[in-house]
Structures are given as structure tokens and as C-alpha cells.
Amino acid sequence: MTSGTSRARPDSSDDDCKASTAVPAPRLLPSSVPVFAADSAHGSQVNSSGGNTQINIHGIPSRADLWPVVIGPLPALASAFQPRSRLRDKLATRPRPAPGVVPTQVLVGGGGAGKSQLAASFAYRALDPQSDRRDLVIWATAVSRESVQLTYAEAARRLAIPGTTGDDVVHDAQVLLAWLTGGTRSWLVVLDDIADMRDVDGLWPRGPGERGHVVATTRRKEPALSGGGRSVVDVRTFRPEESVAYLRQRLSSSGFGHLLDASVDDLAEALGHLPLALSHAAAYLIRKQRFTCADYLQRYVEESASLAELLPGWADTEAYGRPVAVTLTLGLEAADATPPAGAARKVLQMAALLDPAGHPMRLWDTRAAAAHAARADSSGDALPEHSPEDVWETCLALHSYGLLHIDSAGGPRAVGVHAVTARAVRESADPDDLGQAARAVADGLTEIWPAHTYVDADLVAVLRANAEALSRVAGDHLWTSDRFGLLYRAGDSLFDAGLQAAAIGYWTKTAEAASRFLGPGRPEVLAARGRIGRAQGHAGDPAAAVRTLRQVAAEQSRLLGPEHPSTLASLQDLARWRGHAGDAGGALAATQGVLAARQRVLGLLHPDTLASRATLARWRGETGDAAAAAKGLEEVFEDMLGTLGADHPATLKARNNLGYWRGEAGDAAGAARALEALLEDRLRVLGPDHPDTLNTRNNVGYWRGEAGDSAGAARALEQLLVDRTRILGADHPHTLATRSNLAYWRGKAGDANGAVEAFRDLLRDRIKVLGPDHPDVLDTRANLARWSGEAHGPTDAPAAFNALLVDRLRVLGPDHPDTLTTRHEVARWSGHAGDPETAVRGLEDVLPDRLRILGTEHPDTLATRHELARWQAETGDLEAALTGLAAVLADRLRVLGTEHPHTLVSYAELGRWRAAAGDVAGAASALRSALDGRLRILGENHPETQATRAALDRLGQGGDRA
Numbered sequence: 013m014t015s016g017t018s019r020a021r022p023d024s025s026d027d028d029c030k031a032s033t034a035v036p037a038p039r040l041l042p043s044s045v046p047v048f049a050a051d052s053a054h055g056s057q058v059n060s061s062g063g064n065t066q067i068n069i070h071g072i073p074s075r076a077d078l079w080p081v082v083i084g085p086l087p088a089l090a091s092a093f094q095p096r097s098r099l100r101d102k103l104a105t106r107p108r109p110a111p112g113v114v115p116t117q118v119l120v121g122g123g124g125a126g127k128s129q130l131a132a133s134f135a136y137r138a139l140d141p142q143s144d145r146r147d148l149v150i151w152a153t154a155v156s157r158e159s160v161q162l163t164y165a166e167a168a169r170r171l172a173i174p175g176t177t178g179d180d181v182v183h184d185a186q187v188l189l190a191w192l193t194g195g196t197r198s199w200l201v202v203l204d205d206i207a208d209m210r211d212v213d214g215l216w217p218r219g220p221g222e223r224g225h226v227v228a229t230t231r232r233k234e235p236a237l238s239g240g241g242r243s244v245v246d247v248r249t250f251r252p253e254e255s256v257a258y259l260r261q262r263l264s265s266s267g268f269g270h271l272l273d274a275s276v277d278d279l280a281e282a283l284g285h286l287p288l289a290l291s292h293a294a295a296y297l298i299r300k301q302r303f304t305c306a307d308y309l310q311r312y313v314e315e316s317a318s319l320a321e322l323l324p325g326w327a328d329t330e331a332y333g334r335p336v337a338v339t340l341t342l343g344l345e346a347a348d349a350t351p352p353a354g355a356a357r358k359v360l361q362m363a364a365l366l367d368p369a370g371h372p373m374r375l376w377d378t379r380a381a382a383a384h385a386a387r388a389d390s391s392g393d394a395l396p397e398h399s400p401e402d403v404w405e406t407c408l409a410l411h412s413y414g415l416l417h418i419d420s421a422g423g424p425r426a427v428g429v430h431a432v433t434a435r436a437v438r439e440s441a442d443p444d445d446l447g448q449a450a451r452a453v454a455d456g457l458t459e460i461w462p463a464h465t466y467v468d469a470d471l472v473a474v475l476r477a478n479a480e481a482l483s484r485v486a487g488d489h490l491w492t493s494d495r496f497g498l499l500y501r502a503g504d505s506l507f508d509a510g511l512q513a514a515a516i517g518y519w520t521k522t523a524e525a526a527s528r529f530l531g532p533g534r535p536e537v538l539a540a541r542g543r544i545g546r547a548q549g550h551a552g553d554p555a556a557a558v559r560t561l562r563q564v565a566a567e568q569s570r571l572l573g574p575e576h577p578s579t580l581a582s583l584q585d586l587a588r589w590r591g592h593a594g595d596a597g598g599a600l601a602a603t604q605g606v607l608a609a610r611q612r613v614l615g616l617l618h619p620d621t622l623a624s625r626a627t628l629a630r631w632r633g634e635t636g637d638a639a640a641a642a643k644g645l646e647e648v649f650e651d652m653l654g655t656l657g658a659d660h661p662a663t664l665k666a667r668n669n670l671g672y673w674r675g676e677a678g679d680a681a682g683a684a685r686a687l688e689a690l691l692e693d694r695l696r697v698l699g700p701d702h703p704d705t706l707n708t709r710n711n712v713g714y715w716r717g718e719a720g721d722s723a724g725a726a727r728a729l730e731q732l733l734v735d736r737t738r739i740l741g742a743d744h745p746h747t748l749a750t751r752s753n754l755a756y757w758r759g760k761a762g763d764a765n766g767a768v769e770a771f772r773d774l775l776r777d778r779i780k781v782l783g784p785d786h787p788d789v790l791d792t793r794a795n796l797a798r799w800s801g802e803a804h805g806p807t808d809a810p811a812a813f814n815a816l817l818v819d820r821l822r823v824l825g826p827d828h829p830d831t832l833t834t835r836h837e838v839a840r841w842s843g844h845a846g847d848p849e850t851a852v853r854g855l856e857d858v859l860p861d862r863l864r865i866l867g868t869e870h871p872d873t874l875a876t877r878h879e880l881a882r883w884q885a886e887t888g889d890l891e892a893a894l895t896g897l898a899a900v901l902a903d904r905l906r907v908l909g910t911e912h913p914h915t916l917v918s919y920a921e922l923g924r925w926r927a928a929a930g931d932v933a934g935a936a937s938a939l940r941s942a943l944d945g946r947l948r949i950l951g952e953n954h955p956e957t958q959a960t961r962a963a964l965d966r967l968g969q970g971g972d973r974a
Contacts, residue, residue, distance in 0.1 A: 146200045157212070370474070451490075836876055901922055
């Protein structure tokens with residue numbers, strides 16, 4: 013029961029990791045010898061004659077049907093937006109760079125000068141069908157490299173660009189850039205607020221310029237801005253007439269034109285014609301309703317003089333900081349006086365620590381926000397207890413003064429603060445107050461984080477972006493106040509989203525930060541490093557996971573003790589990835605060690621001990637003893653039932669695994685019935701959209717197919733694919749696994765050509781995405797060779813498997829089970845291609861290695877012996893063949909039982925060759941045993957039952973129909 017290359021499993025009870033769920037794999041039965049199946053994270057596995065080949069279908073997600081498409085948080089245009097005709101004309105007149113270079117314009121100016129608004133107005137114009145409309149507009153907030161890559165990756169996913177993985181953000185970003193270069197659609201990319209030119213190195217779209225256009229904004233001024241054919245557009249403040257026009261339009265359109273007076277020009281001049289400061293002033297006047305421009309100007313002058321003493325060095329080189337600081341102070345003081353008085357400053361300090369692109373409204377309904385709004389600040393004044401309604405009233409007050417923007421349409425990014433306003437808030441705040449605000453934000457984000465991330469993936473992505481923004485500007489406050497749990501939750505959400513490659517980078521940075529703030533030997537550091545290992549394993553590199561986890565477990569053993577729960581958890585995870593790396597026996601032995609320690613420390617019925625017992629059963633099955641796996645899981649299930657209850661998630665997982673291994677032990681119909689009953693309970697307990705419910709639906713479909721209903725399996729998986737795409741996304745590993753299983757059962761229903769096409773497309777995409785040596789690529793090559801042999805004849809299959817063998821020897825080594833499987837397949841397909849002598853030599857060559865590595869009773873070892881006897885018969889050596897087949901039958905009866913599918917295959921094959929040798933009575937006896945078993949297990953209408961009856965009919969021994 014080995015895998016093709018990445019070992020699949022049922023719902024995992026591995027400790028200290030998210031449960032991965034069973035996606036049982038289809039089997040290939042070219043010579044009627046099934047063996048094993050697959051893991052949701054990697055696709056479906058297939059066996060042929062004991063050899064296991066992995067099947068994965070990368071079904072292409074549905075493309076955007078309607079153009080234009082907008083990706084990213086394109087901001088709305090401000091009230092009384094000023095078109096700034098000179099700058100607008102510069103943007104509209106695209107530069108003419110060198111051939112092959114995309115026209116790129118960089119808007120450079122101080123904070124609050126209106127660069128983002130100009131870029132947004134250009135983006136809206138690009139969406140106008142009456143203008144130079146673009147098919148695609150991408151708005152990427154460029155405050156960090158990761159932010160740009162995430163937006164690019166999201167665009168690649170949304171557009172279903174071939175080669176998109178859905179889990180490797182860095183790669184998918186490059187997929188998008190390549191598509192922009194070579195595609196046929198017109199597009200505009202905006203890189204807003206570049207903080208560091210190094211962050212966008214390699215992320216500027218390049219290529220033919222006739223279809224694309226890039227606009228960037230930044231406060232930085234450096235020579236690199238004009239490199240690469242980019243042109244710089246200097247964005248300063250409004251011109252005087254634009255400033256006055258803005259104030260007049262804004263006040264008049266709001267019904268407060270009477271506040272305009274002769275001081276409007278002087279006010280615009282005092283504010284430095286800075287758009288952000290002007291917007292603060294206009295909002296203040298509209299909110300107060302009774303102050304004229306002259307009144308506001310007087311307050312501004314007074315506050316500016318006072319602020320000069322407090323913040324002499326804050327203003328930037330263009331003196332843009334001073335107007336914003338003053339208008340912020342005036343607005344904040346007014347908002348702070350609005351009931352509930354005194355809360356506005358604290359609320360704005362919280363908001364200033366979040367992602368400028370926006371955060372959810374629900375943050376302000378949290379207990380953390382209410383408690384912080386009423387907290388005593390550095391002045392020592394505490395406020396009365398606040399309700400969520402009080403906090404929201406404060407948000408509305410800040411919005412009315414132009415300090416907080418609120419999108420009434422809602423959405424995950426409904427609330428936000430301008431980046432310059434946020435910076436002014438942070439830099440003018442008392443450090444202790446800012447620390448309290450950071451802790452409140454961490455607590456609030458934790459409160460609203462969904463318990464099940466599949467419920468709202470978009471919300472979780474926004475929460476993760478806000479957690480990372482908080483870490484960037486106030487990370488030290490999180491690490492020194494025990495609020496870093498938020499950062500761990502954000503990192504774990506990458507696993508749930510299937511972003512394994514991104515998780516490696518995230519946890520590497522988190523481990524470094526934890527070591528810097530907490531000390532290198534702290535458990536939190538080791539926990540982060542352990543998650544690096546987990547991410548490496550899920551990203552397709554179990555060998556790296558083993559190396560990382562071995563180091564982590566060794567340090568935990570030294571620092572915490574060899575039987576500390578964290579040490580044992582890492583050892584269990586290490587065992588898991590040893591198994592995925594091809595060492596199922598090592599995984600079994602290591603799990604036995606963890607189980608012994610947990611029993612000693614925690615007792616037989618502790619949840620962690622029960623988890624290790626379930627994992628031990630799993631690895632017994634993986635090493636070839638499905639019956640022992642099922643027996644072990646029966647015992648675990650009974651203990652979980654009494655200890656945890658029937659509806660506990662671990663109990664439900666145990667039922668899932670028990671059904672799986674019962675099927676592997678030979679009872680496909682019984683497995684289907686058990687999983688159908690489990691599905692009813694998971695629907696009741698977890699609901700229809702829970703990932704575990706979806707996994708059970710997948711498993712029900714699989715075992716229905718194994719029980720003979722291929723068409724029913726395909727129908728069930730078609731429905732599941734729709735739901736998994738809706739809930740998890742088109743590129744989630746479980747969604748891809750469903751496509752894989754669906755493709756298999758369609759092939760089993762007779763569409764071998766469709767399987768070939770699917771694997772050919774998948775191979776092309778996986779090489780682009782993963783590189784030629786990734787295990788999934790090697791598995792896809794095996795499946796392409798296998799299905800090509802089925803669809804087009806076996807002639808080319810041996811060469812394809814030989815080429816694969818060269819690479820598996822190089823990548824995996826000679827003793828890896830997948831390498832042995834490939835050798836088996838080379839031999840088997842040589843026989844099918846008309847060269848039984850080569851088949852015999854190849855199988856005689858691989859058999860000693862399977863005996864040495866897997867053992868005498870492993871199903872794959874028995875399968876190789878079975879195939880060897882079969883091809884000996886094809887060469888004419890019936891005596892050796894009959895002896896070998898009889899010996900394999902005897903061993904399968906002893907190891908697997910009388911009604912296991914492999915045993916029934918042995919009866920059928922023995923009957924076939926006894927008939928060829930002229931032993932009609934012996935052949936009839938063997939075939940009747942096969943028929944009786946298949947009638948009981950598979951039913952009258954199963955293809956294998958019908959094939960066995962037909963063989964008996966040819967002998968004149970058909971007998972009555974059951």
C-alpha cells in the first residue's frame with residue numbers, strides 16, 4: 013500500500029498538524045491487481061499490479077467571463093476630486109519607451125499630495141468604455157514586496173492563467189507577469205505607494221508595450237525610479253486655483269457654501285495646497301457647520317504654532333507633514349469631544365496600525381475595541397465603559413472629520429486610514445499609548461478571526477494582511493506583550509488556504525523575529541521552526557521537512573525534555589514526513605515510540621495518545637497490513653466514542669479512517685456504506701460546507717466506484733467539484749484532488765483518451781509551476797505513460813517508464829518505493845508491448861529489492877510475484893507460472909483473507925493458466941472460487957464478476973446465474 017510518489021492517506025490524526033483528509037485514490041487495474049490510493053493534498057493514487065502510480069488532474073478553473081476585470085483595492089475618488097488637468101494630460105500621453113518595454117510612469121511626490129487619487133482616476137478612466145478602455149486593471153498596494161506578490165498571485169488565480177498553482181505566491185506572481193507580456197488582453201497595472209524600490213525589483217511588468225501600461229506612486233526620490241525605461245511625473249501640491257476650487261466644490265456640494273468667505277485663498281495657502289490637509293479642513297468645516305474658512309484658519313495658525321514646539325523635526329523635506337499634523341490635531345480634538353468623549357484618539361491610534369487598504373467593520377464590534385476606547389491613556393484619564401455602538405459612533409465621528417474612511421457598502425476592507433494620516437497618528441502618539449493600541453488591535457483581530465477559515469477565505473486574507481501590517485509597524489509591542497499569537501494564527505491560515513510555499517517564507521521570518529525578541533531557545537521559536545518543516549512537507553519536499561523537524565525535535569528534547577508534549581508532537585510530525593518521504597517502516601517505528609511515551613506520560617485515553625494510536629494504525633496499513641490498520645482503528649474508535657463522544661471531530665475522523673482501511677482490506681461495498689453513514693453525521697454536526705464533510709463525500713464517491721459503480725462515482729465527484737471550487741477555491745489542493753479523482757473515474761467509465769489529454773495538459777502546467785523534478789511532475793509522467801498505454805496501445809509505454817525511472821533514481825534514490833514501482837511498471841509494460849522475456853527479467857530483478865525493502869508479505873511484493881508468474885506463463889513456462897501463481901494465492905489467502913480483491917485476482921489468474929495448461933477441472937475450481945467471492949463482494953453486475961463468469965462459460969462451467 014505504497015504510493016506513487018507522494019503518499020496519500022485518510023483523515024490524518026497526526027498530532028500537531030492540521031488534519032489532512034482522505035481523498036482515496038482510484039486504482040488502475042490493467043491486470044486486475046488493485047493496490048492503493050490517495051491524499052487530498054496531492055491527488056489520487058492508482059495501482060497497477062501492485063505498482064502505484066499517482067493521478068492528478070489540474071482542471072483549469074473557470075476564466076473571467078466578463079471584461080473588464082478589476083483586481084485589488086481600487087480606491088474610490090474623493091469628494092470634489094480635482095482632475096488636475098496638467099498631470100492628467102501627462103498620464104494620458106503614454107511615453108514611448110524602447111521597443112519591447114511597457115510604458116511606465118512613476119508619480120513621485122510627498123505624502124498627501126494626491127498621487128493615489130490621480131492614479132485611481134486614471135484607473136477609472138481605463139475602465140470607461142468611452143475612453144481607452146483596458147480589459148484588466150490591477151491595483152497593487154506596494155508597501156511591501158509580499159503585498160505586490162499577493163495581488164499578482166490573486167490576479168493569476170482569478171484569471172485562471174495556466175501554470176498558476178494557487179499555493180506558491182512568488183511563482184504565481186511571475187506567472188502573471190509572463191502572461192501580461194505574452195497575452196492578448198490590454199491592461200493597466202498600478203503599484204501604489206512604493207515604500208522601497210527593492211520591494212518591486214523584478215515585479216515591474218515588461219514586454220511589448222502596445223497592450224500594457226504601468227503607473228506607480230511613491231514618496232521616494234531616487235535615480236532608480238527612472239531606470240528601466242520608466243518616466244517620472246513630479247506630483248506636488250494642488251495649484252492655488254485647484255486648492256480653492258476643491259474647497260468651493262466640496263463645501264458647496266455638501267450644502268455649506270455659506271462657510272466660504274474671503275479667507276478661502278489664505279486658508280488654501282496656509283494648508284500648503286496639500287490635498288490631504290485640504291480634505292481634513294473641508295471635513296472639519298462640514299462637520300462643525302458653523303465655522304467659516306476664516307475661523308478654521310485662525311485655529312490652524314494657533315495650533316501650528318503650538319505644534320512647532322512639540323514636533324520640530326517631524327515634517328518631511330517638502331514640509332507636507334506639518335499641514336497634515338495640524339489638520340489631524342484639529343480634527344482629532346473635535347472628534348474626541350464628540351460623545352462618547354475621549355474615545356476618538358484611541359480608536360484612530362488602533363486604525364493607524366492597520367493595513368491602509370482597509371479592514372473589516374466588525375473589528376469595531378469587538379470587546380477589545382470597546383475596552384481600549386474606554387482605557388486610561390497616558391494622561392491617566394479613564395472613560396466610562398463603552399459598548400460596540402459607542403465605538404462605532406466614534407468611528408463615524410472620525411469619518412465625518414475626514415480622518416477615517418468608511419465604505420458604506422461594507423466588505424472586508426470597508427474601513428481604513430490614509431497612509432499619511434496613519435503615519436502622523438503613529439509618530440505623534442505616546443509610545444505607551446501606541447503599545448496599548450497595538451495590543452488592542454491584536455486582540456480585536458483575534459476575536460473576529462473565523463474558527464473555520466474555509467467559511468470566508470476573502471475575510472481571512474484581509475485579516476492576514478492586517479496582521480502583517482500590524483507586525484510591520486508595531487511588531488515589537490506584539491512580541492513583548494504575549495500578543496504574538498495573532499502572528500501564529502495568521503501563519504496557520506496560510507496552510508488552510510493551501511499557500512504552502514508562502515508559508516515557508518512567513519514562518520522563516522516569524523522564527524527569526526521570535527528568536528530576536530524572545531531568545532533562540534524559547535518554545536515559541538521552536539514551534540515556528542516546526543511549522544517551517546510542516547510547510548516544506550506540504551509544499552512537496554518531505555525530505556526537507558524531515559531534516560527541519562529532526563533538528564527541532566532534538567532541540568526540544570534538550571530544552572524541554574524528551575517526553576514534553578511539544579517534543580512528542582514534533583516527533584510525531586517527523587514520523588509523518590518520514591512516511592511521506594518513502595520510509596513507511598520508519599514512520600511506523602517512530603510512531604510506536606511516540607505512542608509508548610504518550611501512554612506513559614498521558615495515559616491510554618488522552619486525546620494525544622488516541623491520536624498516536626490512530627496514526628500507528630495508519631502506518632500499519634501503509635506498510636501493507638490493511639487488516640491490522642482496520643482492527644487498530646476499530647479499537648481507537650471505541651475508545652474515542654467513550655472518551656470524546658460520538659460527535660467529536662476526532663471520533664468522526666476515526667470513523668472515516670476506519671471506513672477507508674476496511675475498503676483497503678477488501679470490503680469496498682462495506683466501506684461505502686460506512687462512509688455514507690458518516691456523511692449523514694458530518695452533515696448534521698459540521699454542515700455541508702465543512703472541509704471534512706467534503707472529504708467524506710469524496711471518499712463515498714471513491715468507494716462506490718471501487719464497489720463497481722464508476723458512473724455513480726463520477727457523478728458524485730462532479731457535484732463535489734462544484735462545491736469545493738465554491739468553498740475552497742479552484743486552486744486549493746483538495747479541489748485539485750477532486751479533479752484528479754473525477755478524471756480517474758471518467759477514465760474507468762471508458763474515456764481513456766480523455767485521461768491522456770488531461771495528464772498531458774497537467775504535465776505541461778506542472779513543469780512550468782514546479783520544475784521537472786518535483787514529485788508531482790514525476791507522478792504525472794507515470795500516469796501519462798500508463799494512460800497512453802491504455803488508450804493508444806503499449807508500444808511507447810516501456811520507453812516512457814524507463815525515462816521516468818532515470819529521473820526517479822536520481823531524485824528519490826534506488827530504494828524509494830516509487831522507484832521500485834517504476835521498475836515494476838517498466839517490466840510489466842514491456843510484457844504488454846510484446847516482450848514477455850524482458851518482463852520476466854525485469855520482475856526477477858525488482859523482486860529481491862521489494863522483498864528486502866518492503867518485506868515478504870507486503871501487497872506490492874506479492875503483486876510483483878504475481879506479475880512474474882503471469883509473464884512466465886506468457887513466455888511458455890507454464891510449470892513455473894502455475895507454481896508461482898499457486899504460491900502467491902496461498903500467501904494472499906494467509907495474509908489478506910479469502911475475499912480480498914487481490915486474493916480473488918489470484919484465483920482468476922490461476923484459473924486462466926490452468927485452462928491454458930489443459931487442466932479444465934482445476935481451472936473451473938479456481939474460477940468458481942473467484943466468482944463466488946466476487947458475487948459476494950462486488951455483486952453480479954460488477955465488470956470483474958462478469959469477466960469471471962464469462963471465463964467459466966468458455967470452459968462450459970458457467971452454472972446458474974446468481
